[in-house]
Amino acid sequence: MKTFNYHSAKDVKEASKLASSSSAFLAGGMTTIPSMKLGLASYKDIINIKNIKKLSGIKVTSKNVTIGATTKHVEVANSKEIKKALPSLASLAEGIGDPQVRNRGTIGGSIANNDPAADYPSACIALNAIIHTNNRKIDAENFFRGMFETCLKKTEIIEAIEFEIPQKSSYQKLPNPASRYAVVGVYVAKHKTGINVAVTGAKACVYNDKDLAGALKKDFSSSAIDKVKILSSGMNSDIHASADYRANMVKVFAKKAVDAC
């Protein structure tokens, strides 16, 4: 690991001010630190944002669940309020990585990193999330741009993620047996205003499958999904799963999610 300057910011303003094109914010560090150790990334400045109280916490209303950016996966998984208001989100958090990752990793870090196989981005898409940063509010559908890419600017800090509570929802995934990331993860959410079928792990970036959503709009049942054709083009292919398998699993896990709704 290359040497770097370490800063612990006391508030968002200070953290943002310290940020530059050669800095990284440190929350859980679940990706940042291993990347640095392996020499895949190096930064001049590491800005710890874990001590900024405002960035952590869970707020639940009748319509929304708002989670602070540095809230850990374990806190979401164990939150009684979330389990009651939005159990699919608590169960997603419970299935991330392993206990060590859940005890340190944060929701803001997960979505800022936008790993193509991460779980949380699918929740953002499915639950019409609004990403609150220190200078704007971003709709989830505009937030995720591509593989490990978001619309965040270098000095921009995610403060909280506001999820809309749907009428029904479920997240089902086929975990990679090695890493427990999603080989394919499908988050189905039925809102008053429409249906989202967010898919992670399958392609370079999380996406909302309009065909599946369309089929479910007509008939919210797993048999409706049977009729949808999912193409393998554009699907990831690696040593863990071929594109063809992934395409099939999108369907299988969408069905599982609908059945579990």
Add this chain to the structure above:
Amino acid sequence: MASLVGSRVERKEDKRFLTGKGRYTSDINIVNQTYAIFIRSPHARAKIKKIDTSKASKAPGVVDILTGEHIAKDKIGGLIAGWAIRSEDGSEMKCPANPPLAKDNVNFVGDPIAVVFAETLDEAKAAAELVKVDYKILKAVTSLADTMKSETIHEGIDKNMCYDWLLGDRQKVKEAFDKADKIIKLDITNNRLIPNAMEPRACVVDYNTASEEITCYTTSQNPHLSRLIMSAFGGVTPENKLRVVAPDVGGGFGSKINLYNEEIVCSWAAKKIERPIKWVAERTESFLTDTHGRDHITHAELAVTNDGKFLGFKNETIANLGAYARVFGTVTPTYLFGPCATGVYVMPAAYTNVKAVYTNTAPVDAYRGAGRPEATYTIERIVDKAAIELGMDPIEIRMKNFPTEFPFKQTLVHQVDSGDYVGGLNKAKEMSDYDGFATRKKESESKGKLRGIGVTTYFEACGIAPSPVVMMLGCGVGLWESAEVRFNPTGQVTVYTGSHSHGQSHETTFAQIAADELGVPIENIDVVHGDTDKGTFGMGTYGSRSLAVGGIAIVNACKKIVTKGKKIAAKMLEASEEDVEFKDGEFVVSKSNKKKTIGEVAFASYLPGVRDEVKSPLPEGEEPGLVESSFFDPANFSFPAGSHICEVEIDPETGEVKLDKYTAVDDFGTIVNPLIVEGQVHGGLAQGIGQALYENAQYDQTGQLITASYMDYTMPRADNFPEFNIGYTCTKATTNPLGVKGCGEAGTIAATPTVMNAVINALGGREISLPATAEKVWKACKENKKSKAEAA
């Protein structure tokens, strides 16, 4: 006093391990130490044209940079294969030179070529990045099936073949096959595994300029053997000037049998640079350079009668040695594999032919089970295939071919002294509720799932030792084991053993044995191992040999203590030696109440005279002290056996395999500590199941390891396993006084075929290769659906 052998004594080791007080190699720091970083080949096969260290050597903190040129100039020897194997045509095996730092050619990704020593680890890493190596990249040989037709990796080794070995009688097999009703054929790949000990390899080396002694702390399963190789073959320094210490070691599984490049290089360099050196592998280095396991391609045929009797068996295997032949590399796919090829069965004729070849991949060597898992996998899969093709129950076909009388002369080599294969399988059948499977299958089917049951019966040859036998087979050393038992004057006992514990709990098990033999409380017994300066000598721990060989050396040393103690006690008690009996730690004159405890006798042995109330003159001709040592070399291997049965449930929609039930019934002979044996069985099962369902080391065509991290190499986790249902049968080994057989490898030997037989059973007999990953199983389910539709 109740016997401790057989009781669940809690581990003496746990206090330090569970409180973070273990002392591992990387916990050791020596004042003024430098840090080593190895420069490794990023290519699988290349010529080294030039190494430019000029910029790196000027980098901050750099103490020295050494390359293959330096090590060759100092005439430091390379790594060796410990067993010489002859080909069927009588020719000697062919092994390439394996210098500790490659000078001219690199042969796998991770092959070390130079080393940087610097004041800090970060400085060493930064300088290592400045070393410029000019390579001429050559085409890598990575496909095991095509190796013999590929370019020659090592000059003078045709077809990349180390040997073409045969065990058995081809003619007899041919005759048996001519008489058969049916020939069952099977082609399988035994997947490559990476051992993944929890503690990565490391070494810390100190050179004393005054005494000229080198002390090498290292992560080894056999420090004495490492010292021998480093002195005799490496020529680093004479044996008396080299101390090798393997302190607490966090798992080995075979991968720490070998003496590695880094230990030789750091030991040689510490003397050269006159500074202590510390090297600790990073996890990626472990993936790339620890010896790997398995990696066979096998074609097997089994000749059977229509009623399921076995007539003959042949096994044609290509075994991957990787880039170089290492200590157990050449014997693992031959004498540790071939003899077990026919499994537990009466097999009138058989042969095993193994072609061992070199590839541009990490060296392959012993990995928990070493050869026996590969052999057992093949025979147990083909026996199941025979059952399917003959329409027989897998238990029925096995029962039909078991030997029922012991000693049993096994077809290829072994004289199996004891066993009860019928009893073991019956017990496993009962414990697993085999007969209730049909009901459970229906239940699974009602949920849209498939359920399969798998059976394996195995025997293995472990307690690897008999020196006359192993040396005849090609072993470069004798495989006896030694022990020294030392009474302190105040009555506590120190047991020195040549075995090494890196998870096996010798400090407890061996103390239990000594406690029983000497009648001393276990708290007063300490077991010392892992230091060539402490104790006599040893050949180390592998091949489930510690208890059956090392443990018996302790028993014999204890018996010598008692013999001497009896003479001293007789003198003290003014009785004749014949009238003195030893029981529960006391020497008692028969038909009297006169007695001395062994502690009193020990005390007396160190005070051989008369003064005031001390009156303990030694018998005439007896030396003072109560210290005895023993070298034990058993007459034969030991032969554990067992029957494992498991059930899997498959989701045909996703192909995910859930291991639902697992029953293991093993015969380890006498069990000294059931708590520890359970742990060994559990760990072995985890690794065997890992091979069946998860673990798979993969290289790409250019020889890059594409599973070089835990993101891609699937280590099984606790939630992948059901609660293991463990049982035992016991037939004692007749070749050692405790009747013990060895339990360390059984789980890995039996679990892989058990799980795969269950998966294939669930898939209606459709073949599937290791490991049964979700996608492969999903495809098989789809194929089954297609063939069903076509049939309908």
